[in-house]
Amino acid sequence: MSRDFVRRLPGTGYSYSGRRTLSEVLHLDFPMIFLTLIICGYGLVILYSAVDKNVAMVVSQSIKIGISFSALIVMAQISPIVYLRLAPWLYLISLALLVVVLLMGYQVNGSKRWIRIPGVFNFQPSEVMKLVLPMILAWYFHDRHLPPKPKHLFWAAVMIALPVLLIARQPDLGTALLIGASGLLVLLLAGLPWSYVFTAIGLGLVSAPALWLVMRDYQQQRILTLLDPERDPLGAGWNIIQSKTAIGSGGLFGKGLFLGTQSHLDFLPESQTDFIIAVMAEELGFIGVIGLLILYLLLIGRGVMISVQAQDTFGRLLGGTISFTFFVYVFVNIGMVSGILPVVGVPLPLVSYGGTSMLTLFAGFGMLMSIHTHRRITL
């Protein structure tokens, strides 16, 4: 124990001097802000190309980044204790909203995802749940012994299952799986025994055929399309064939910024939203995408570092989950666009056009900064 204490103390960067750093005064983490804004800037350049130099859309996206950044600052000012106290209430409210969405949600493309008050706002409760689920789980584990006991794992599983099932009912399987994944991440970080993890993976593999049977037709089609896009090259396979073509034709250095033919001649679908990485890969090549991946890794690394340095379980679990979930988005998006995962609607974090995901991500980073800059001795 003492060895541990000695080793940990300097690592926290925790100062007894009483003099607070600028970062602590402003409750902001500059490395993280720097990385976030670089990625956003890079994203805006690609977006400018993806929307055929439509300045209005780039301005609109910049405004969304600005609003999201404001949200980050606000979230960062709030002490983690407040998040801890609010967590159960936020969870209940979000669950309630998910129920409301199912009952009276606004329907787009056959699924109810939005609560809409026309002219005022459109609001997607599942988006809020992306942050609230890690919060409630971190809250649940923060005063319990870790690694968690089976009983606690059971209740945690219930907390995960409720929103996941509600979102899956919308239906929005992609988001449901991503939120479920973030819940599982909390459990993993909380010390879920590896034996459970491997057992679950084993069971998952065994039950895969059963899963296939309960899948809806369109879901099965997506899997089949992933395996062989050529089975319907002008239909379901079109997106993935065109995105792979865009990526592959980019080569090492790309065709040059604004010179991508796949995107500019409209062969690439959703080029400013979910498939924007293909535009980057086509125009800036392998090098351009590697650059983005390095930026992502640095940003996530910073988030993980903040989480490790956090002083309590709530901060650690929440911060770690936010950081790793971010990576899940990156992986799922690029995996889908490059044809190794089925097509699910996941935007590329900080780069894809759209405000909702941007706001959620920035809010998450705000919480990370809050965890990092509001220090308290919890011994």
Place this chain on the structure above:
Amino acid sequence: MPEPLALKDHSGESQIFFERAVAGFALLVLLTLFLVARLFYLQIVRHDVYSTLSDKNRIQVQSLAPTRGLIYDRNGELLADNIPSYSLTITVERVKDLDKTLEKIKSLIGLSADDIEAFKRRLKRRQRPFESVPILFKLTQAEIAKIGVNEYALPGVQVEASLVRHYPKGKLMAHAVGSVRRINEEDARKLDPVAYSGIDDIGKIGVEKYYETALLGKVGYERVETDARGKIMQVLDSTKPIPGKNLVLTVDTSLQQVASDALGDRRGAVVALNPRTGGILALVSKPSYDPNLFVTGIDYKTYSSLRDSPNTPLFNRAIQGQYEPGSTIKPFMGIAGLASGVINPEYTIHDPGYFKLPGSDRLYRDWSWAPGGYGGQGDVDLEKAIYRSVNVYFYNLAVKLGIDRIHDYLKEFGFGQDTVLDLPEARAGLLPSKAWKRKARGEPWYPGDTVNVGIGQGNILVTPLQLATAVAMIANRGKAIAPHMLKTGSELLEDSSVTRLKDVDRVPGWIWDLITKAMMEVVHRGNMGYGENGTAWAYIGRDIPYHMAGKSGTAQVVGIAQGEEYNGADLDERNRKHAWFVAFAPVEKPVIAVAVLVENGGGGSEYAAPVARKVIDHYLLDEDLDVAAVKR
């Protein structure tokens, strides 16, 4: 709280988290490397493949179809033309509800289940989105108007114009010119996709098929950059198409018409050719069909009614029909006999009306045979044997020659071979030999087989074109010809792979004189009483204003039992004999050689000779020949 007094082990918990975070980050780096590997595979390893795909997306090579070469007859009459045709096409991406749209089209201008099925097949073969797919062809003006008026209700439906083949002479020239057909899936697999891009039709039969490459021309290209909706952004470069060559054929439409009219409603064939050049002047096969039906795809019902008709209108009797030549073979047998020295002009036999092989009781009858020994034509030399068509003489001659010598002589006249340069469907007929029978039937050759061949029956088969060719060579006094359809552009004929005949040098001039004289007597020898008149004189020779050499023939369709008499009237029409007549004229300077076949026509002189006479009359009187000079 279950454990109210338990203190949390903070350092232990942070240790657990630390380990998990490190493990998580390691996994994350691993997964990132996996993504990098995937990108490396797509962007570096498979870069060339995807570059090509990307260019294929972006750059469309639009083929500019050349206009197919026109086909004219020898007098400049158009036989195959290209006319605009309007088809209805659908761009499915622009259609809101395909089923409703099809329903709407159906209610406006009609649409069969076959049309829809064919459309859906074509839709599946589509190369790219926003490519329009044809659903109906050959729209009438009224149909175009109906679609036009309802355009607002039919988004994605448009009328497109293209040039299609048209045969202005229809049935008359079908078997002479052939026709194009729409390229089907099977064709498409075999064809050079580059040479045929943008081309819908291919020459499938006859001249259209043989000269396909020349008629096709060369496809031009326009490389354009298009967006995903097929909108052209810019033209990168282009090559103009080279139109197909126009062809002028040796056929004479008016002569073809005369021959066709002369045959009337009977099944049969007429081939007329120029003995000096081998150019085919008329190639008639009846019944015929309208080749325009095939151009944009024929519906199954019409096609099967053509295909299954007992009159086989799709069958080109002139070049594919293989018939026993009957007595028309006799002049050639005579040439073989004289040239080989087996007989001489004075060689005479006595014809009792039948022939018997030594040591056999089987009767080989003459057409003049009658029960009870009343038939026969008396003493017969070769000349009389030809103009009276005396079977017994030729039974005897055939036996004297032997089958292999017959085979060798007849072969020089083109029998048993395909010698026509540019009609790909032409058949070779059958010229028997001992070797052939051993190989084909596994039997030895019997003397009786030779006897039958002597009068053009049994195992000998010829096409009307082959007979016309062989007769033209008699007219030429042995000079070989290569029958063909193309008048100009002889370089196109060079690469024909058929057998080229050689001049028949070993037959001296006096033999040609004798055979020609005997054939002339077939037509002109008259008013000397029955038994002395040429066989065709009564039917065509009385008033003929020029000298014609001819030979009639009658080919048996059913065997006649020993001792029975052939009675045409008793037989079913289809079992009646085929009537043949071959001729050339004017004898002094032959310009036309003709072979006429009337299926189940009966006697050759009576039924086929008048057809030949009409054809030759028309030709000689229409060509600016000095008819007076050839008048008797």
